[in-house]
Amino acid sequence: MGRTVARTVGAGLVGLAAYDLLQTKHAILRNFPVIGHLRYSLEAVGPELRQYIVTDNNSERPFSRDQRHWIYAVAKGENSYFGFGTDNDLDQSPSYLIIKQATFPAPGMGPGQPDPATPVPCTKVMGAAHRRHRAFRPASVVNISALSYGSLSGSAIEALNRGAALAGCLHNTGEGGVSPHHRQGGELVLQIGTGYFGCRDERGRFDLDRLVDLVASAPVRAVEIKLSQGAKPGLGGVLPGVKVTPEIAAIRGVPVGVDCVSPPYHTAFHDVDGLLEFVERIAEATGLPVGVKSAVGQQEFWEELATRMAATGQGPDFVTIDGGEGGTGAAPLVYSDHVALPFRVGFPRVYRAFVEAGLADDVVFAGAGKLGLPEAALLGMAMGLDLVNVGREAMLAIGCIQAQRCHTGRCPTGVATQNRWLASGLDPSLKSSRAANYLMALRHELLRLAHVCGVVHPALVTLDHFEMIEDGPTGIPAREVFGYEPGWGVPVTLRREPGSR
Numbered sequence: 001m002g003r004t005v006a007r008t009v010g011a012g013l014v015g016l017a018a019y020d021l022l023q024t025k026h027a028i029l030r031n032f033p034v035i036g037h038l039r040y041s042l043e044a045v046g047p048e049l050r051q052y053i054v055t056d057n058n059s060e061r062p063f064s065r066d067q068r069h070w071i072y073a074v075a076k077g078e079n080s081y082f083g084f085g086t087d088n089d090l091d092q093s094p095s096y097l098i099i100k101q102a103t104f105p106a107p108g109m110g111p112g113q114p115d116p117a118t119p120v121p122c123t124k125v126m127g128a129a130h131r132r133h134r135a136f137r138p139a140s141v142v143n144i145s146a147l148s149y150g151s152l153s154g155s156a157i158e159a160l161n162r163g164a165a166l167a168g169c170l171h172n173t174g175e176g177g178v179s180p181h182h183r184q185g186g187e188l189v190l191q192i193g194t195g196y197f198g199c200r201d202e203r204g205r206f207d208l209d210r211l212v213d214l215v216a217s218a219p220v221r222a223v224e225i226k227l228s229q230g231a232k233p234g235l236g237g238v239l240p241g242v243k244v245t246p247e248i249a250a251i252r253g254v255p256v257g258v259d260c261v262s263p264p265y266h267t268a269f270h271d272v273d274g275l276l277e278f279v280e281r282i283a284e285a286t287g288l289p290v291g292v293k294s295a296v297g298q299q300e301f302w303e304e305l306a307t308r309m310a311a312t313g314q315g316p317d318f319v320t321i322d323g324g325e326g327g328t329g330a331a332p333l334v335y336s337d338h339v340a341l342p343f344r345v346g347f348p349r350v351y352r353a354f355v356e357a358g359l360a361d362d363v364v365f366a367g368a369g370k371l372g373l374p375e376a377a378l379l380g381m382a383m384g385l386d387l388v389n390v391g392r393e394a395m396l397a398i399g400c401i402q403a404q405r406c407h408t409g410r411c412p413t414g415v416a417t418q419n420r421w422l423a424s425g426l427d428p429s430l431k432s433s434r435a436a437n438y439l440m441a442l443r444h445e446l447l448r449l450a451h452v453c454g455v456v457h458p459a460l461v462t463l464d465h466f467e468m469i470e471d472g473p474t475g476i477p478a479r480e481v482f483g484y485e486p487g488w489g490v491p492v493t494l495r496r497e498p499g500s501r
Helices: 002-022 027-031 037-044 065-076 154-167 208-217 246-252 272-286 300-312 333-338 343-356 374-383 392-397 428-452 478-482
Strands: 096-099 142-144 170-172 187-192 220-226 237-239 260-262 290-294 318-322 364-368 387-390 466-470 474-477
Touching: 002 027, 065 392, 065 428, 096 374, 142 154, 142 428, 154 170, 154 392, 154 428, 170 220, 187 208, 208 220, 208 272, 220 272, 220 318, 246 260, 272 290, 272 300, 300 343, 318 343, 343 364, 343 374, 374 387, 374 428, 374 478, 387 392, 387 428, 392 428, 466 478, 474 478
Parallel strands: 142 170, 142 387, 170 187, 187 220, 220 290, 290 318, 318 364, 364 387
Antiparallel strands: 096 466, 237 260, 466 474
């Protein structure tokens, strides 16, 4: 009897393992057959267990359980609603964000799932102010942030690129160059970092001719010069030699099996005037809009940049600001925690510099750093963002479980790893649909929230539509918190006279 039961159980486990290995919906089950079910079982009874465990829905970081649940739900096309009211402590949460709805919302948006046919384009034409030959209007206000191949697996990059194509948005390559996984139909923003990967000569110096050839070979719509990123500003990066496969080496133009180093500074320019000249060289050679990405530290750089742009008529067509809360595959703890200003502090300072130089309407502003949730994205647009870039949130949509093992190369879901076995658990075809679902859901929520505020596009939402609840029952208008003047944050072409409709 006992042997019969054991055989039955054994056969059942073998069958379950075979099913797990063959199915494509869950990377965890493909990589960890049978035992992976424990995670989903515990997740299913999580609300009940949390009645007796200290961690609540909003305690985990960098993304809370509620935030991850929303991303997972919209990515899978499941019910993303929450019941029984908020479990946030609205009165005792410092700087708690409140969106002030209009008594008479704008018509046209009701409940329901995102409509993929609903476009939410950028209100500015990128490159128009500098008359770039290939200026264009981004088709989506939500796009995928810089995520390099090497940091992420080929399967993950392919899923994101296909998802970008389905959602009609842009996909930033990150500084690791353009891989075959980036060439799956999604339009690209080519990022150039300090290593000039994909456009460098044999000595590691920037090579304009190679950049022109690379741009011609891929669906690149814009070029972004990376000055720094929020999670580790002032530092370069290292891809360990064990991760530098022949494919990655060919894409980046580096030796196989040797540590791939991104220096902490650029060698193609050394000051603001040199940066402006570098931008113009690339724009003239490619015809593309060219921008810069940076975290925010010392303010003098931004003031000088805006002043020199106003004086010369040259410079970046777009500026991407990465908050200090942004993510990365690996960084020293002190840099992640204490270097670079958070987005809500840094971006207003940069925006003010461009307003005071009279350039705010000529530059397309993009932002990143935990902006992939509706309320954060809408606040960013009210501050003056034209585009919202999402990174870790897009990773969550394709299966990331916030295991925080990015720096080890042992990501259990196959997202942030070069381990072939782990990466094989991620099915790009299925995950691309989930990436697209998430991107369209965020875009749709921005549009719905704009209508709730009484306007028809999220770029028309201003800081007057927000209040910040401080400790105790005190609400402070967001415009006062961030020091904005009336009309700031809305492109001039969209501004209306007070009282007009």
